[in-house]
Each structure stands twice: as C-alpha cells, then as structure tokens.
Amino acid sequence: MGGEIEGLLVILCLNTIYAYGIFLPAASGQLNLGAAGFITLGAYAAAWLNMSPDSEPGGLGLPMVLSIPSAVLFAAAVGFVISVPILRTRGVYMVLATFAFAEVVSGLVINLEFVGAAAGMPAEDHVDFTGLLIITICVVAFCYYLMSTRFGLAMRSVHDDESVATLFGVNVRATRVAAFTIGAAIVGLGGALYGHHFNYVEAQGFNVLLSIFILLYVLLGGTQTAWGPLVGAAFFTFIPETIRWLGRWVGGEFGKELIEYRLVAFGIIIVMMMVLRPEGVVTRTLLERVFTLRRRAAPAAAE
Amino acid sequence: MEVLLQQIVNGLMLGGVYVMVAVAFTLVIGMLNFLNFTIPALFMVGAVMIWAVMQKGFGPGVDTFLNDTVGAQNKWIVGVVVALVVVSLLSLVIERFTYRYMKAKYGDATEHALPLVSSLGFLIIFEHFVIGRWGSDPLTMDSPFGNASFYVGTVQFSTPQTISLALSLAIVFSISLMLKKTKLGRALRSIAERPDTATLMGVDVNRIVPLVYVIAGLLCGIAGVLFAINYTTLDAYIGDKVATIAIAGMVLGGLGNVWGAVVGGLFVGLLEVLSIHWLGASIVKVPIWGMLLLILIIKPTGLFGHSAIGKGKF
Amino acid sequence: MxxxxxxxxxxxxxxxxxxxxxxxxxxxxxxxxxxxxxxxxxxxxxxxxxxxxxxxxxxxxxxxxxxxxxxxxxxxxxxxxMSRSFQNIRLMPHLSTVENVMLGQHARARGLAQQLFPLGLLRRNRWAEEARAALEQAGLDTYPGQVVADLPYGIQKRIEVVRAMVANxxxxxxxxxxxxxxxxxxxxxxxxxxxxxxxxxxxxxxxxxxxxxxxxxxxxxxxxxxxxxxxxxxxxxxxxxxxxxxxxxxxxxxxxxxxxxx
Known part of the structure; x- marks a missing residue:
C-alpha cells in the first residue's frame, strides 16, 4: 500500500512539474501543446549525458548533478530557438505549431541510434522520491515567485490585453519568449527527473496524449494564479485513482465496471468542470473571496 | 517507376480518408473558430461501430439476429447506418457542451479555451469507453468486399478504395456546392464571417451550429467507416493517428477552405506513403510534422486560407 | 506658445x-x-x-x-x-486594482532586477505603496485587492486614469x-x-x-x-x-x- 501511494505521489510530482512548465506560457496567453517534445528532450539529454561511455548505447558519463542541469539548459535552448518562430503564430496556429514540434522531436529521437533509437535508453543514476519531492517544491515555489514579480505582472497583462500592455511599456515579444523558454526548461527538468527516477527513457511513452493531459491540468486548474497547475495536476492525478479506490470499495460487478471505465468518468468530469468553472478551478475572484472571508472571520473570532 | 506509380495511387487512396477528416476540421474551424478535438473521436467511433456490427462486437445475440434478418453479407449496411446514426447523435451532445452551453452562459466561447478543453474531454470519454468495452488491442475485421481490385496497366487499384476516394470527393463536392448555392449555405457562411450580425440578419444560430457539428460528425463517421472497410485494422486510438495527419493536411490547404482541405488531405496521404517508401516507416513523422511546422511558421494561412481564421486567443 | x-x-x-x-x-x-x-x-x-x-x-x-x-x-x-487612458475601458480584467495600477508603473521599472522584484510577495514594497497611495488620492482605496472585472463602470474608468497617471x-x-x-x-x-x-x-x-x-x-x-x-x-x-x-x-x-x- 505504501509503495502504491509513493508511486502515485511520484506521478503527481512529475505531473506538477510538467504542468508548471506549460502554465508559464499559458499565463501569458500562449497554449503549448508540445509538452511531450520538451519532456523527450529533457529525458533523453539527461540519460545520454549521464550514461557511461562504455555501455550501450553510450553517453558522456556525467554525474547526475551535471546531467540534469545540462538537460534543463538544453531544453531551454531549444525552447528559446523555436519560440521565436512559433510565437509569431497565434491561437489555433500556435497550438498546432507546438504540437507539430513535439511530433518532430519524437519522430527524430526514435531514429537516432546514439540514444537507442526506438528501444529507448537507460538513465543510470537514480533520483529517489525524496529528491523528486524537494525539486517539485522548489519548482512550485519558483513559479509562485515568478508570478509575483513585475515580470509575472507583465505576463498576465499580455494574457489579458497585448496592445494595452505594449502601450504601458511591456515588451510583449520578450515577455512571451521568456515565458515560453522558462516553461520549456521546467518541462525539460520534469523529463530529466522522469528518466532518472524510472531509470529508463522511451520516446513512445511521451506521446500526444501526455501533451493533451498536461494542457488539461493547466487549463482546468486555472491560468490566472500560480496555484492553478498544482490544483489541476493534483486533481487529475488523484481522480482516476479515487475512482479506482471507489470501485474497489463498492465491489461487485458495478465496482469492476467503475474501475474499468474510470477514465470515461474522468472525461465526464472534465466536461462538467468546463460547464461549472470555465476559467479553471482556482481563479482570482475565488482567492479573493477565500481571503476576504478569512479576514472577516479573524476579527469576528477575536471578539 | 511502376512501384512509384503504385505508391502514388496508394497515397491518394489514403489521402481520400484524410480529405474527409480535414474537411470536417476545416468546416468547424472556419465557421466556429474552434479546433474540434472530438473529430478524431467521432472518426474512431464510426470505424468501431461498423467493426462491432461486423464482428459480433454487440454480442452473439445481436449478431444472430442480424444474420437472421438482413443476412451475413448485408451486415455492413447495418454497420454503416449504426455508425452514422451514432456519430450524429454524439455530435449533438458534443455541440451542447462545447459550444452552445458555453456560448449562452459566457458570451463568446472562443475567447476562452472552453470548447477546446471540453472537446479534449470528449476525446478521452469516447476512447476510454471503447477501450473499456472492447479492449485496447487492435480490432480486425473482415472486409465485406474481400480483395476486389482491378488493374490499369500494371498498377493495382483496390475497388473499395477507389469507390471510397470517389465517394469522399463527391461528398466534399456536394458540401462545397451546398455552401455556395443554397440558403443554408449562405447562412453558414454568414456565421463564419460575422457570428454576431448573423443573428441580426435572421439566421438562427442555435439551429445552424448543431448542423455544422452534425455535418462534420457525419464526415468523420463516413471516413471512419471507409477506413475500417479498406484497412480492416483499427483500435481506440486510430482517430488520433488519422486525425492528427488530417490536421496537417488542413493547415496546408488553409484553415476554413474546403478545397484547400481536399488538396492538403490528398497531399499528406501522398507524403506519408512516399516517405515510408523512400525513408522508412519509423521516420514518417518527421516529414509530415516538419512540413506542418514549416508552413505554420512561413505561411500560416496555408495555400488557400484567409488570414482572419484561427487568430483568436485560443 | x-x-x-x-x-x-x-x-x-x-x-x-x-x-x-x-x-x-x-x-x-x-x-x-x-x-x-x-x-x-x-x-x-x-x-x-x-x-x-x-x-x-x-x-x-x-x-x-x-x-x-x-x-x-x-x-x-x-x-x-506619454501615457493614455482608453475610450472603452481597457483594464486588465484578471488583475486586481493595485496590479492594474502597478502595470502603469512598468515603464519606470527598468532593468532585470526590477523585473524580478517580487511585487506580490512583499506587502510593503515601494511600488505597491505608491500604487495604493495613488488610488487613495483618487478616492479608490477601498478596492485594492479586488479583480477589476467585478467593479462598477465609474470606478473602472477612474482606475484607468490612475493607471495612466502613475507612469509619471x-x-x-x-x-x-x-x-x-x-x-x-x-x-x-x-x-x-x-x-x-x-x-x-x-x-x-x-x-x-x-x-x-x-x-x-x-x-x-x-x-x-x-x-x-x-x-x-x-x-x-x-x-x-x-x-x-x-x-x-x-x-x-x-x-x-x-x-x-x-
């Protein structure tokens, strides 16, 4: 049971990191459906840098403390380079461009012999759950900090109204490129950690559905505040498991069906969430309400 | 040379499937400014429905009943009807939750990512329903037409594939004619151009938009059925595989342009088959998606698209 | 002249x-x-x-x-x-009143250090204080944390003026x-x-x-x-x-x- 919960928390950590990487561009109004591409880049870069040159398919043999940051820098560099042309596109076009980028990355990686081609490759050093948790907390804290800065303010302004942001001196292009690049770095970090935790990377696992799910965590969690991705990732990592648990608890034929169809229920929840909270679970207004209630409650309690 | 000609024919045949899906995408995007991810799901549902009717997917009881009433050789007709009825009904449900409900409640739905997210939700629902019901292994089906084919010179043409290609082009042609000539077509185009003023001009948006969904749904459903008949192997994710390539075709042709989607769909079919022929199956993603990426960066309006479509926030 | x-x-x-x-x-x-x-x-x-x-x-x-x-x-x-207000209100709907005003200060906050300064974490920083003071001067200090989309028209209109003003x-x-x-x-x-x-x-x-x-x-x-x-x-x-x-x-x-x- 303990192992099962830890396994779930590992997935939650990775999903949270991915979600924050997609959240940063989303907070500045850009939908990135290419998460799988950056995960692939981060995971393979870390695995290859870390693998000793003597083993198959071979690598550089760097220790993990170097391979992970280098993988992050690599993902950031690729993110920066492609952000310049990709961010020229808008709306649907950008969704498609990021999506096409991820497919190109995956198509290339499964043909590169030096990273094991279609079979994938091992990532030798191991990151345990504690390490993963600490890094996840750091990522959440970093994004929370970033959203509270003037740069974060610029990002949110660009999301709301690009042309007005420009008239108040915001460099819209630089803001979008920065958000996309930092996001790419974070998703790449998630990929590197995935590799080093499971000790194996395989491009087939980083597919379109993964990109779609990560974008869903972000949009359902809400892009207005830095809490959105955390809530979104947690919600959607736990919901299928909760349904599974519920199915076991109910038992019998119905319980079995519930477990079998839990992702159908998950999809229904997504559609219903969009009906009930179209701007995401966590919105500014919600936070405002929660905090004013607390403020009002405090003096009342003091009396 | 002969091999190449054969590959070109195969590519165009495959392109015929992409054409219909690309046209479905382009209709919804052109009229409602929304990238509809339920299209892959409806394609898959169409394919799985005819499979289920043909291969006892609804259980032995239903199968015996069908054999007794319509006969084994005519089951495919029932399959087609079931597939089309199911996708039409699903299209109406999807319309409720991705467009109408949101629009009524929150103004212009395309301002938010709402329809996109809801459509992804539906994609997950349908795919996992099929997996839950029929498993995630490939589903194979016996083609009702066997291996019927004819030769032109040395190039082999599969008869059902040729009929499918002709059928899909005919359907697209009638849609394009309908858009141009009929009153309904004018109403649809007025929604595409100015959704706000369309209402003022006496167009009942709440009646027309479901129609767009049903037309798009039927196109995918028919494409799915034809795919199942011609290629006989499918699974729950077949819609993703086909529709993503169809998206590339649609973008190549230009968002919102029906004939652009036809050219684009045929082209990506060719590109896929020829890439496999020359470069190998494992690398096929690179030319297709590389092409899409390049088009989006260099000329996002594609070959024949308008610049206004798809520029909204999401 | x-x-x-x-x-x-x-x-x-x-x-x-x-x-x-x-x-x-x-x-x-x-x-x-x-x-x-x-x-x-x-x-x-x-x-x-x-x-x-x-x-x-x-x-x-x-x-x-x-x-x-x-x-x-x-x-x-x-x-x-040169800064301006708009005929139709164009405040950032998802930002609070103070944050909208702080956007007006953007042109004065040059350099990377200013860009990475955590405005939202430190309650008493000079930018936030200034924004609140500007709102107070305009008689709008009652709504500092509220998301502007929920505020009445007249208030939003005046926040626009304050936002343009704080660009100095x-x-x-x-x-x-x-x-x-x-x-x-x-x-x-x-x-x-x-x-x-x-x-x-x-x-x-x-x-x-x-x-x-x-x-x-x-x-x-x-x-x-x-x-x-x-x-x-x-x-x-x-x-x-x-x-x-x-x-x-x-x-x-x-x-x-x-x-x-x-």
Missing part, C-alpha cells in the same frame, strides 16, 4: 484610401490642460492612436519634449513620457475620461485631473461633455473629418462659425447646447 511639450506637425493617416487624419498640426503647451474635441468620427481617438503608436503614421512628425517620437515603437513611447508621463492623454460617469463622479474626476496637472503633468483630453471641457481646459483644438478647424480658448470655441457648422451639420449636440445642458 514657445514652450510646447508636444508638437504635432502635418499629421496624416488614411485607412484603405479614406483620409481619416488630414494635415493636422497643433502644439500642446507645457503644463496646460488642452482639449481635443469634434463630432463623432472626427478622428480624435485616431490622433491618440497615432501619438501612442497603435498605428503607424503615414506622414507627419510628433515631437515630445524635444524628442522625435514619430517612429519609435509603441512600448518606448510611454518611456519617452510628461503628457497624459485621456480619451473621454468622463463618459458614462454621473455628475458626482465627474466632479471627483475633475479634481483629480487638476491635482495631476498641478504637479506639472500636461493633459490632453478628448471629451464630448462641453461643460467638462470648459471648466477644466484652457485650450481647445477642434477636429472635423480629420481636419483641424479651430484652435483657441473654450470661450471662443462656440462662437466660431466653422465649429458651429461642424456640429450642427453632423450632430445635433452643438458644443454650446451641450455646454448649456450640462
């Missing part, structure tokens, strides 16, 4: 063959409160859009405090000393700041604008309410069909025959009537 903070010379703009701004030239005196008026469609907002760089200028020159800003990018014009511009361009406000709110707005002006900020105001213009502004420029037809004091403006003609010919509310009615 030797000391002009803004000099506009032979400004021209056409959209698809239609000349919307036709050889408009005028100066805005430093420290003045100048109004830009005219019937609907005269091109007032277009002048603002050209000044702030929303559209490129076809021909002409704009000089802001001795610096030619005709062709500099829109984002640099606020740094050069040399010239503040206000596009119909009093539109849609009730008389009490208009009064408060006048007071606020005078205070801003007293601290040395020049005001250029597009406004329909002639009473508002007459009580606030010392100088009036009148546009009609993209041409400047009059420049003078508010007292002279409604005696001018060309102005009368412009208003009566196109719009029933002549400035005189509008002024009397208000």
């Amino acid at each position: 030797s000391d002009a903070v803004l000099t506009i010379t032979e400004l021209n703009k056409s959209f698809g063959g239609l000349q919307v701004i036709d050889d408009v030239s005028f100066d805005v005196a430093r420290g003045s409160r100048t109004a830009l008026i005219g019937p609907n469609g005269a091109g007032k907002t277009t002048v603002f859009n050209l000044l702030t760089g929303v559209y490129p200028i076809d021909d002409g020159r704009t000089v802001l405090d001795g610096v030619d800003v005709t062709n500099i990018p829109a984002k640099d014009r606020v740094i050069a000393g 511009p040399k010239i503040l361009l206000l596009d119909e700041p009093a539109a849609g406000l009730n008389s009490e709110e208009t009064e408060e707005l006048q007071l606020l604008l005078r205070q801003i002006n007293d601290r040395g900020t020049t005001l250029l105001v597009v406004e329909h309410d002639m009473h508002f213009v007459r009580t606030l502004c010392q100088q009036v420029v009148v546009l009609n069909f993209g041409k400047k037809i009059f420049e003078g004091t508010p007292d002279e403006v409604h005696r001018d025959p060309a102005v009368k003609q412009a208003y009566l010919g196109t719009d029933s509310t002549a400035p005189e009537e509008a002024g009397n009615a208000a």
Whole structure:
C-alpha cells in the first residue's frame, strides 16, 4: 500500500512539474501543446549525458548533478530557438505549431541510434522520491515567485490585453519568449527527473496524449494564479485513482465496471468542470473571496 | 517507376480518408473558430461501430439476429447506418457542451479555451469507453468486399478504395456546392464571417451550429467507416493517428477552405506513403510534422486560407 | 506658445484610401490642460492612436519634449513620457486594482532586477505603496485587492486614469475620461485631473461633455473629418462659425447646447 501511494505521489510530482512548465506560457496567453517534445528532450539529454561511455548505447558519463542541469539548459535552448518562430503564430496556429514540434522531436529521437533509437535508453543514476519531492517544491515555489514579480505582472497583462500592455511599456515579444523558454526548461527538468527516477527513457511513452493531459491540468486548474497547475495536476492525478479506490470499495460487478471505465468518468468530469468553472478551478475572484472571508472571520473570532 | 506509380495511387487512396477528416476540421474551424478535438473521436467511433456490427462486437445475440434478418453479407449496411446514426447523435451532445452551453452562459466561447478543453474531454470519454468495452488491442475485421481490385496497366487499384476516394470527393463536392448555392449555405457562411450580425440578419444560430457539428460528425463517421472497410485494422486510438495527419493536411490547404482541405488531405496521404517508401516507416513523422511546422511558421494561412481564421486567443 | 511639450506637425493617416487624419498640426503647451474635441468620427481617438503608436503614421512628425517620437515603437513611447487612458475601458480584467495600477508603473521599472522584484510577495514594497497611495488620492482605496472585472463602470474608468497617471508621463492623454460617469463622479474626476496637472503633468483630453471641457481646459483644438478647424480658448470655441457648422451639420449636440445642458 505504501509503495502504491509513493508511486502515485511520484506521478503527481512529475505531473506538477510538467504542468508548471506549460502554465508559464499559458499565463501569458500562449497554449503549448508540445509538452511531450520538451519532456523527450529533457529525458533523453539527461540519460545520454549521464550514461557511461562504455555501455550501450553510450553517453558522456556525467554525474547526475551535471546531467540534469545540462538537460534543463538544453531544453531551454531549444525552447528559446523555436519560440521565436512559433510565437509569431497565434491561437489555433500556435497550438498546432507546438504540437507539430513535439511530433518532430519524437519522430527524430526514435531514429537516432546514439540514444537507442526506438528501444529507448537507460538513465543510470537514480533520483529517489525524496529528491523528486524537494525539486517539485522548489519548482512550485519558483513559479509562485515568478508570478509575483513585475515580470509575472507583465505576463498576465499580455494574457489579458497585448496592445494595452505594449502601450504601458511591456515588451510583449520578450515577455512571451521568456515565458515560453522558462516553461520549456521546467518541462525539460520534469523529463530529466522522469528518466532518472524510472531509470529508463522511451520516446513512445511521451506521446500526444501526455501533451493533451498536461494542457488539461493547466487549463482546468486555472491560468490566472500560480496555484492553478498544482490544483489541476493534483486533481487529475488523484481522480482516476479515487475512482479506482471507489470501485474497489463498492465491489461487485458495478465496482469492476467503475474501475474499468474510470477514465470515461474522468472525461465526464472534465466536461462538467468546463460547464461549472470555465476559467479553471482556482481563479482570482475565488482567492479573493477565500481571503476576504478569512479576514472577516479573524476579527469576528477575536471578539 | 511502376512501384512509384503504385505508391502514388496508394497515397491518394489514403489521402481520400484524410480529405474527409480535414474537411470536417476545416468546416468547424472556419465557421466556429474552434479546433474540434472530438473529430478524431467521432472518426474512431464510426470505424468501431461498423467493426462491432461486423464482428459480433454487440454480442452473439445481436449478431444472430442480424444474420437472421438482413443476412451475413448485408451486415455492413447495418454497420454503416449504426455508425452514422451514432456519430450524429454524439455530435449533438458534443455541440451542447462545447459550444452552445458555453456560448449562452459566457458570451463568446472562443475567447476562452472552453470548447477546446471540453472537446479534449470528449476525446478521452469516447476512447476510454471503447477501450473499456472492447479492449485496447487492435480490432480486425473482415472486409465485406474481400480483395476486389482491378488493374490499369500494371498498377493495382483496390475497388473499395477507389469507390471510397470517389465517394469522399463527391461528398466534399456536394458540401462545397451546398455552401455556395443554397440558403443554408449562405447562412453558414454568414456565421463564419460575422457570428454576431448573423443573428441580426435572421439566421438562427442555435439551429445552424448543431448542423455544422452534425455535418462534420457525419464526415468523420463516413471516413471512419471507409477506413475500417479498406484497412480492416483499427483500435481506440486510430482517430488520433488519422486525425492528427488530417490536421496537417488542413493547415496546408488553409484553415476554413474546403478545397484547400481536399488538396492538403490528398497531399499528406501522398507524403506519408512516399516517405515510408523512400525513408522508412519509423521516420514518417518527421516529414509530415516538419512540413506542418514549416508552413505554420512561413505561411500560416496555408495555400488557400484567409488570414482572419484561427487568430483568436485560443 | 514657445514652450510646447508636444508638437504635432502635418499629421496624416488614411485607412484603405479614406483620409481619416488630414494635415493636422497643433502644439500642446507645457503644463496646460488642452482639449481635443469634434463630432463623432472626427478622428480624435485616431490622433491618440497615432501619438501612442497603435498605428503607424503615414506622414507627419510628433515631437515630445524635444524628442522625435514619430517612429519609435509603441512600448518606448510611454518611456519617452506619454501615457493614455482608453475610450472603452481597457483594464486588465484578471488583475486586481493595485496590479492594474502597478502595470502603469512598468515603464519606470527598468532593468532585470526590477523585473524580478517580487511585487506580490512583499506587502510593503515601494511600488505597491505608491500604487495604493495613488488610488487613495483618487478616492479608490477601498478596492485594492479586488479583480477589476467585478467593479462598477465609474470606478473602472477612474482606475484607468490612475493607471495612466502613475507612469509619471510628461503628457497624459485621456480619451473621454468622463463618459458614462454621473455628475458626482465627474466632479471627483475633475479634481483629480487638476491635482495631476498641478504637479506639472500636461493633459490632453478628448471629451464630448462641453461643460467638462470648459471648466477644466484652457485650450481647445477642434477636429472635423480629420481636419483641424479651430484652435483657441473654450470661450471662443462656440462662437466660431466653422465649429458651429461642424456640429450642427453632423450632430445635433452643438458644443454650446451641450455646454448649456450640462
């Protein structure tokens, strides 16, 4: 049971990191459906840098403390380079461009012999759950900090109204490129950690559905505040498991069906969430309400 | 040379499937400014429905009943009807939750990512329903037409594939004619151009938009059925595989342009088959998606698209 | 008129063959409160859009405090000393009141260190304090943390003025700041604008309410069909025959009537 919960928390950590990487561009109004591409880049870069040159398919043999940051820098560099042309596109076009980028990355990686081609490759050093948790907390804290800065303010302004942001001196292009690049770095970090935790990377696992799910965590969690991705990732990592648990608890034929169809229920929840909270679970207004209630409650309690 | 000609024919045949899906995408995007991810799901549902009717997917009881009433050789007709009825009904449900409900409640739905997210939700629902019901292994089906084919010179043409290609082009042609000539077509185009003023001009948006969904749904459903008949192997994710390539075709042709989607769909079919022929199956993603990426960066309006479509926030 | 903070010379703009701004030239005196008026469609907002760089200028020159800003990018014009409010409210709907005002400070917060300064984490930082003080001065301090989309129209309208003000511009361009406000709110707005002006900020105001213009502004420029037809004091403006003609010919509310009615 303990192992099962830890396994779930590992997935939650990775999903949270991915979600924050997609959240940063989303907070500045850009939908990135290419998460799988950056995960692939981060995971393979870390695995290859870390693998000793003597083993198959071979690598550089760097220790993990170097391979992970280098993988992050690599993902950031690729993110920066492609952000310049990709961010020229808008709306649907950008969704498609990021999506096409991820497919190109995956198509290339499964043909590169030096990273094991279609079979994938091992990532030798191991990151345990504690390490993963600490890094996840750091990522959440970093994004929370970033959203509270003037740069974060610029990002949110660009999301709301690009042309007005420009008239108040915001460099819209630089803001979008920065958000996309930092996001790419974070998703790449998630990929590197995935590799080093499971000790194996395989491009087939980083597919379109993964990109779609990560974008869903972000949009359902809400892009207005830095809490959105955390809530979104947690919600959607736990919901299928909760349904599974519920199915076991109910038992019998119905319980079995519930477990079998839990992702159908998950999809229904997504559609219903969009009906009930179209701007995401966590919105500014919600936070405002929660905090004013607390403020009002405090003096009342003091009396 | 002969091999190449054969590959070109195969590519165009495959392109015929992409054409219909690309046209479905382009209709919804052109009229409602929304990238509809339920299209892959409806394609898959169409394919799985005819499979289920043909291969006892609804259980032995239903199968015996069908054999007794319509006969084994005519089951495919029932399959087609079931597939089309199911996708039409699903299209109406999807319309409720991705467009109408949101629009009524929150103004212009395309301002938010709402329809996109809801459509992804539906994609997950349908795919996992099929997996839950029929498993995630490939589903194979016996083609009702066997291996019927004819030769032109040395190039082999599969008869059902040729009929499918002709059928899909005919359907697209009638849609394009309908858009141009009929009153309904004018109403649809007025929604595409100015959704706000369309209402003022006496167009009942709440009646027309479901129609767009049903037309798009039927196109995918028919494409799915034809795919199942011609290629006989499918699974729950077949819609993703086909529709993503169809998206590339649609973008190549230009968002919102029906004939652009036809050219684009045929082209990506060719590109896929020829890439496999020359470069190998494992690398096929690179030319297709590389092409899409390049088009989006260099000329996002594609070959024949308008610049206004798809520029909204999401 | 030797000391002009803004000099506009032979400004021209056409959209698809239609000349919307036709050889408009005028100066805005430093420290003045100048109004830009005219019937609907005269091109007032277009002048603002050209000044702030929303559209490129076809021909002409704009000089802001001795610096030619005709062709500099829109984002640099606020740094050069020009900020504006909008005819239709264009606050950031998902930002709070204070955050909207802090966006107005953006042009003054140069450099990476300023960009990475955690405005939202430290409650008592100088930017937030300043934004709150500016709101308080405008009588809007009751809604600091509220998301602006939920606030009433009149409040939002005034937040726009505060946001433009905290950019510390040399010239503040206000596009119909009093539109849609009730008389009490208009009064408060006048007071606020005078205070801003007293601290040395020049005001250029597009406004329909002639009473508002007459009580606030010392100088009036009148546009009609993209041409400047009059420049003078508010007292002279409604005696001018060309102005009368412009208003009566196109719009029933002549400035005189509008002024009397208000």
